[in-house]
Amino acid sequence: MGKFIVGLIVVVLVLSQTAFVINEMEQALVLQIGDPKRVIRDPGLYFKIPLVQQLLVFEKRILPADARPAEYITLDKKRLTVDSVSRWKIADPLLFYRTVRDYRGATARLFDIISGRLRQEIANHLFQDFIREERESIMAEVTRGTREGAKKFGIEVVDVRIKRVDLPEEVQASVFARMRAERERMAKRYRAEGDEKAREIRANADKEAQIILAQAYKTSQALRGEGDAEATSIYAQAFSQDSDFYSFSRHLELYEKVFDPGTTILLRPGSDLLRFLESPNPVGKQK
Amino acid sequence: MDQFRPRDEQDPVREIERGFESAKRWMEKMFRGKGAWLIVLIVVLGYLLSGFYRVGPGEKGVVLLFGKVWAITESGPRYRLPRPFMDHAIVDVAQVRRAEIGYRSSGRHTKTLPAEALMLTGDENIVDVQLLVQYEVQDPVKFLFGTHQPELALRTAAEVALRGIVGENTIDFTMTKGRMEVQQQVGVYLQKLLDAYNTGLKITQSRLLAVDPPAKVKDAFHDVVRAWEDRERLIREAEGYREDVVPKARGRAQEEIRKAEAFKAQRVIRAEGDAQRFKEILAAYSKAPPVTRERLYLETMEKVLPKVRKVVVEGSGSPVLPLLPLGKWGDLETKPPAAGEKETEK
Numbered sequence: 001m002g003k004f005i006v007g008l009i010v011v012v013l014v015l016s017q018t019a020f021v022i023n024e025m026e027q028a029l030v031l032q033i034g035d036p037k038r039v040i041r042d043p044g045l046y047f048k049i050p051l052v053q054q055l056l057v058f059e060k061r062i063l064p065a066d067a068r069p070a071e072y073i074t075l076d077k078k079r080l081t082v083d084s085v086s087r088w089k090i091a092d093p094l095l096f097y098r099t100v101r102d103y104r105g106a107t108a109r110l111f112d113i114i115s116g117r118l119r120q121e122i123a124n125h126l127f128q129d130f131i132r133e134e135r136e137s138i139m140a141e142v143t144r145g146t147r148e149g150a151k152k153f154g155i156e157v158v159d160v161r162i163k164r165v166d167l168p169e170e171v172q173a174s175v176f177a178r179m180r181a182e183r184e185r186m187a188k189r190y191r192a193e194g195d196e197k198a199r200e201i202r203a204n205a206d207k208e209a210q211i212i213l214a215q216a217y218k219t220s221q222a223l224r225g226e227g228d229a230e231a232t233s234i235y236a237q238a239f240s241q242d243s244d245f246y247s248f249s250r251h252l253e254l255y256e257k258v259f260d261p262g263t264t265i266l267l268r269p270g271s272d273l274l275r276f277l278e279s280p281n282p283v284g285k286q287k
Numbered sequence: 288m289d290q291f292r293p294r295d296e297q298d299p300v301r302e303i304e305r306g307f308e309s310a311k312r313w314m315e316k317m318f319r320g321k322g323a324w325l326i327v328l329i330v331v332l333g334y335l336l337s338g339f340y341r342v343g344p345g346e347k348g349v350v351l352l353f354g355k356v357w358a359i360t361e362s363g364p365r366y367r368l369p370r371p372f373m374d375h376a377i378v379d380v381a382q383v384r385r386a387e388i389g390y391r392s393s394g395r396h397t398k399t400l401p402a403e404a405l406m407l408t409g410d411e412n413i414v415d416v417q418l419l420v421q422y423e424v425q426d427p428v429k430f431l432f433g434t435h436q437p438e439l440a441l442r443t444a445a446e447v448a449l450r451g452i453v454g455e456n457t458i459d460f461t462m463t464k465g466r467m468e469v470q471q472q473v474g475v476y477l478q479k480l481l482d483a484y485n486t487g488l489k490i491t492q493s494r495l496l497a498v499d500p501p502a503k504v505k506d507a508f509h510d511v512v513r514a515w516e517d518r519e520r521l522i523r524e525a526e527g528y529r530e531d532v533v534p535k536a537r538g539r540a541q542e543e544i545r546k547a548e549a550f551k552a553q554r555v556i557r558a559e560g561d562a563q564r565f566k567e568i569l570a571a572y573s574k575a576p577p578v579t580r581e582r583l584y585l586e587t588m589e590k591v592l593p594k595v596r597k598v599v600v601e602g603s604g605s606p607v608l609p610l611l612p613l614g615k616w617g618d619l620e621t622k623p624p625a626a627g628e629k630e631t632e633k
Contacts, residue, residue, distance in 0.1 A: 005327070006307070019371075021353050021354045021371055022354050023351055023354030023355075023374070024351065024354060024355065024356055024428075024431070024432040025431065025432045026354070042355075043351075043353070043354035043355040044353050044354060044355055045353040045354075059435060060432075061432060061433060061434050061435045062433065062434035062435060062440075062484050062485060063434075063435045064435065064436070064439070064440060064443065066443065085443050085447065087434070087440070087483075087484055127411075128411070131407050131409065131411065131454050132409040132410075132454060132455060135451065135454060135455070136451070158483060158484065159480075159483065161444075161447040161451075161480075162447065162450070162451070163443060163446050163447055163450065164406070164446070164450060165406075165407055165450065165454065166405075166407070167407070167413075172413065175411065175412065175413055176413070176501065176503045176504050178411075179412050179413070179458075179500070179501075179504045179507070180504050180507040182412075183504065183507035183508055183510065183511050184507060184510070186511045186514070187507075187510045187511045187513070187514035188514070189514075190511065190514035190515050190517065190518040191514050191517050191518060191521075193518055194514075194517055194518030194519070194520070194521035194522055195521060197518070197521065197522045197525065198521040198522055198524060198525035199525070200525075201522065201525035201526055201528070201529055202525045202528050202529070204529070205525075205528055205529035205532045205533055206532065208529075208532075208533050208536070209532045209533055209535070209536030210536075212533070212536040212537055212539075212540045213536055213539060213540055213543075215540065216539070216540030216541070216543045216544050217543065219543075219544050219547065220543045220544050220546065220547030220548075221547070222547075223544070223547035223548055223550070223551045224547050224550050224551060224554075226551055227547075227550055227551030227552070227553075227554035227555055228554060230551070230554070230555045230558070231554045231555055231557070231558035232558075234555065234558040234559055234561075234562050235558055235561065235562060237562070238561070238562030238563075238565050238566055239562075239565060241565075241566070241569060242569050242572075242573070245569055245572055245576075246565065248580065248583075249565070249568065249583065252583055252584065252587040253587075255587055255588075255591050256587055256590055256591055259591050259594060259595050260594065260595070261594050261595065261596075263594075263595040263596065264595065264596040264597070264598055265592070265595050265596070265597050265598065266598045266599075266600050267597055267598065267599045267600065268599070268600050269599055273588060274599070277599075
């Protein structure tokens with residue numbers, strides 16, 4: 001009985017030193033007195049010789065390398081603060097262990113490579129290009145270069161991305177000043193445009209009103225002319241039936257209207273009107 | 288000092304044997320022989336029972352056999368072999384998770400983070416952006432084994448995507464009409480990155496909560512809005528002026544035309560009346576012209592002469608000039624002349 005229990009404990013102890021499980025997110029290196037003996041890439045149950053062999057476990061997942069922001073200078077001599085971030089994984093644990101040993105060593109090397117590549121790429125591009133059109137292609141280039149450079153450390157670089165691009169403090173102030181000036185320009189333009197449009201509309205309205213009035217004047221003058229013409233022809237047609245009588249009757253009418261109490265008329269006794277004044281039978285004057 | 292001296296000089300193997308011996312004696316005393324098996328049984332049973340676990344609602348269990356994915360289990364009580372043979376991890380796949388870029392909310396309070404929110408636009412302006420990303424775990428296996436700290440990777444990737452897209456567009460585009468487009472592009476870009484990193488995460492929503500000018504230039508941006516309002520106001524006012532002036536002019540025009548029409552009609556009708564009258568008189572006149580002529584003449588004189596001052600001058604064609612009393616006439620001007628009064632000068 002006691003022997004069984006002792007046996008069981010011994011078995012468990014030995015197994016715990018020889019058997020090990022590598023899970024899905026890990027990969028491992030078996031070292032024999034510090035000398036790499038075996039690379040384990042796949043998850044599963046594995047065995048090693050106890051005491052003589054040691055196990056070194058590495059991440060198999062994608063790892064971050066978040067560099068500290070650094071300053072770079074563009075082709076047009078503008079300064080930029082770039083915060084880049086890289087994703088990588090250990091492709092070859094053996095090479096990784098031999099060259100950089102651990103994560104800290106790996107990230108330090110990666111930062112060196114990335115900042116070198118970035119410096120070179122940024123120095124070859126204009127500021128405007130870097131922040132705008134060509135950012136993607138520049139970063140693809142940096143990724144390619146970093147991938148190449150990291151290969152010899154057993155590292156596979158997934159990508160290198162720019163997290164932040166910032167301008168140095170004093171440049172920011174000038175950007176703000178420029179933005180302000182630009183907005184002021186826009187505000188002025190809008191107000192001036194408003195004035196322009198308003199004037200145009202008012203002037204058009206005035207013009208329209210003037211035209212309407214002038215046209216009305218034209219129409220009314222024509223109408224008045226028509227009236228006059230029609231009246232004239234009516235008169236002419238009527239009066240020409242006996243122009244002598246017209247002249248006679250029209251004159252009589254006129255006398256009636258023209259002579260007012262202020263008028264003095266000189267009459268001769270011999271005139272047609274007064275021919276009976278001196279004699280009931282005037283001579284020679286009767287018609 | 289004496290107590291640390293070894294008790295005797297016997298070899299260690301015998302010491303261990305003696306220890307087991309005493310333990311065995313103690314156990315025999317306790318369980319009278321059969322009790323030891325009972326303990327072994329309990330220990331083994333307890334070990335086997337340690338394989339029970341529970342998957343909650345909305346969760347998925349990932350079961351590993353010797354570190355390799357063996358099964359994915361749904362919610363409910365589950366059993367796997369105990370460690371080290373099998374192991375499991377539980378991932379919540381129903382929970383909607385959120386990442387806040389440019390601000391942090393705690394309860395109802397939100398705090399902006401300028402360092403994270405301020406970014407360069409494509410036209411070298413700086414804009415203040417807040418992004419909310421909602422996501423869920425789509426693939427628990429990738430989530431667990433694809434990338435180190437996937438949710439942290441998402442935060443970083445979201446910043447990369449946001450700054451990348453904002454950096455490709457102008458400030459005005461991002462702030463106004465392009466906002467939806469930028470928002471959508473950020474979501475697409477972010478998902479692409481998450482897929483490349485094997486995070487097993489799926490973006491359900493990426494929303495731009497705020498796209499504002501930075502605090503330092505905010506007033507200038509607001510003034511642009513005011514200027515636009517001013518512009519619209521000026522235009523509306525001018526349009527109001529037009530609405531006022533043009534109809535009034537039309538009214539005046541109508542007025543003038545109607546007046547002219549009235550004039551014309553009146554003129555014609557009156558002419559016709561006059562003509563008619565003349566024709567009537569003429570018709571009567573032509574029946575006896577000399578008499579009528581005389582009558583008309585005398586009638587008119589009858590009407591005219593009573594109103595006026597009349598002076599009868601003697602002798603037509605006489606060489607004597609009549610003397611006109613000018614001063615006296617001036618005095619008489621105010622007095623109405625008496626009807627039938629006659630003055631004779633000689």
